[in-house]
Amino acid sequence: MLWVNLVAAVITVFKDKREIAATWAWLLVLTFLPVVGFIMYLFVGKKLPRNRIYDIRTQQQIGIDQLVKLQKEQWNEKELLPAEEISDTAREMVHLFLETDNAILTKHNRVEIITDGKEKFQRLFEDVKKAKNHIHVEYYTFYNDKIGNEFLHLLERKAKEGVKVRIIYDSLGSRGTKKRFFEHLRSLGGEAESFFGDHRSFSNFRLNYRDHRKLVIIDGSVGYIGGFNVGDQYLGRDLKFGHWRDTHLRVSGNAAEAMQSRFFMDWNATVPKRRINYQENYFPLVPRQGETSIQIVSSGPDNEVQKIKLGYIKLINSAAEYVLIQTPYLIPDDSLFETLSLAALSGVKVKIMIPAKPDHPFVYRATQYYAKALLENNVEIYRYDNGFMHSKVLVVDGKISSVGSANMDYRSFKLNFEANAFLYDQRISMQLRNIFEEDMLHSTKLTIEDFQVQSAWMKFKQYFSRLLSPIL
The missing domain is CATH 3.30.870.10 (Endonuclease Chain A)
Structure with missing residues (x-):
């Protein structure tokens, strides 16, 4: 019976093209929860039909649609992105979103x-x-x-x-x-x-x-x-x-x-x-x-290109001084985890603020796992203690920022239909930085010791939730 279930699990999961991490997560669920797992997969694991x-x-x-076409033709011309008003990074970001999402630049x-x-x-x-x-x-x-x-x-x-x-x-x-x-x-x-x-x-x-x-x-x-x-x-x-x-x-x-x-x-x-x-x-x-220039960028499972995540990675890679992130769910995939770690290990101040309490237990335990892993790579983690932190904000060097619906997790990047505003405005970005710093006054800066004193049961829940993170 075990072999029959294993073969059925392999056939079920591999018939759809998906990331390796998600494939292994579903194999784990289907193997150890033979009946319940297949019911879960039926309702939440199947990919969108082609039609x-x-x-x-x-x-x-x-x-x-005509404006998108025009901006693609003019994106490197001064009339679209004057050099004195916008940085090279912003110009590259605008081009990225025009090409991947047909996201017009509005001024x-x-x-x-x-x-x-x-x-x-x-x-x-x-x-x-x-x-x-x-x-x-x-x-x-x-x-x-x-x-x-x-x-x-x-x-x-x-x-x-x-x-x-x-x-x-x-x-x-x-x-x-x-x-x-x-x-x-x-x-x-x-x-x-x-x-x-x-x-x-x-x-x-x-x-x-x-x-x-x-x-x-x-x-x-x-x-x-x-x-x-x-x-x-x-x-x-x-x-x-x-x-x-x-x-x-x-x-x-x-x-x-x-x-x-x-x-x-x-x-x-x-x-x-x-x-x-x-x-x-x-x-x-x-x-x-x-005076604010904005691109409205959307992403979802209807497209293999994870456009908002690419924007996050591009912005973080451009940071020279600091990266500020607020997110209720911190479950980065390998590419984003490495980007955050590389920035922090290179001397960029990377500060991430997460909630002090869960609204989804498995998701919160996975968030704790990745918070500890990022702490070990020089990222600063702040736990917001004054209620529930649900903000989805990214600020880089006080120059470019993002506000929207997308969290820093697999679900927002791969499974949900999301929309974010990417803002090319130093004044707005500095306002968001100031808000982050005000929130720090109501937060606790976490340390490795905070995780080391946790019970063995808590650590197990974090590790186990991390295994399921690609499908949470």
Whole structure:
């Protein structure tokens, strides 16, 4: 029986092309959990079907496809990236994302950094109330709780006024939120659809691939992107987590156009029978708002190129002074682990901030394992003690930064659909650095001794979780 199970496990795992680490992790699960493991694989281990990948990949970048073509032709010319305004590293980053993601460079944006959930929803609600034409919402989590109902009722009011409201939500991330939650909105002309269908359906064998993006676009001129979802816990109302520390951006300017295009591609892949076509009102002429240049970069299992991870690696490799990272999940693959280690061992100050408490036990134990491993390679690890750290931020030398939905883990790089803003602005990057340093006042700098005194059982859980890290 053992040999039959082993042969079945090998055939099951090797029939799909995947990374070696993920292959071994699934072999481990299928071998030691013969029945449960195969059920898990059926729902969360199977790769996206070819026709689904094709459908997602081929969605036209509505409204910006011609601009992408133009920028690819002009990326090395002064009119696109003036040398006096942007560094060589930034120029290379822009080219990387143009080539891998068709991510246009948008300039003259105004960016506001939001780190508190109450402020985030206050600002968001103010902008939604002013909407005249459309509101597009895409969240991994949209809970049926107090803030979720407040947001939904506001969207219903706008729909009643004639504003077009569209919502994409992830059914697994929005556990407990049923389809009927949005029925009244639909009756008023709004639309709400779950990405990849209902996670409760037994026909849905792609539970492992989730829409982790967090986007709101209002009238094509204001956009929100970052780490906050829609739920009471993000306002610090959950006693389990306490204060919720996250980072979000409110962007007014041309970057909203790039977010809009991303939303349309996701909508058209989710609801192919009601696809959105180009309309001028979706892409209005936006006057100059500020001085920040931004690329909105997305990644997901529909493409073998891990675009956001490549951006992280490129940025870290360019560091001359310091790298600052905030992430709730620290589970780097070999390439990112070596990049972080190389930077730290070369004299660059690499500081990583992680939570003090878990929201997913296995993931947190794997995070602890990699925190210790990076500590041994001169990386500084800080444990945020003032609540839960959910921020996804990378800052390099106070010049270039990234804020978005992608964590420093396998899942964000390979399995989730993510979206990040890469910002080429020293002022914004320095603001993010200052915020990091303020958070350090509420953090504990970890040492090797902190891990050495842990129990043998705790160390075993960390090692075991690390073995499963490619599929967590």
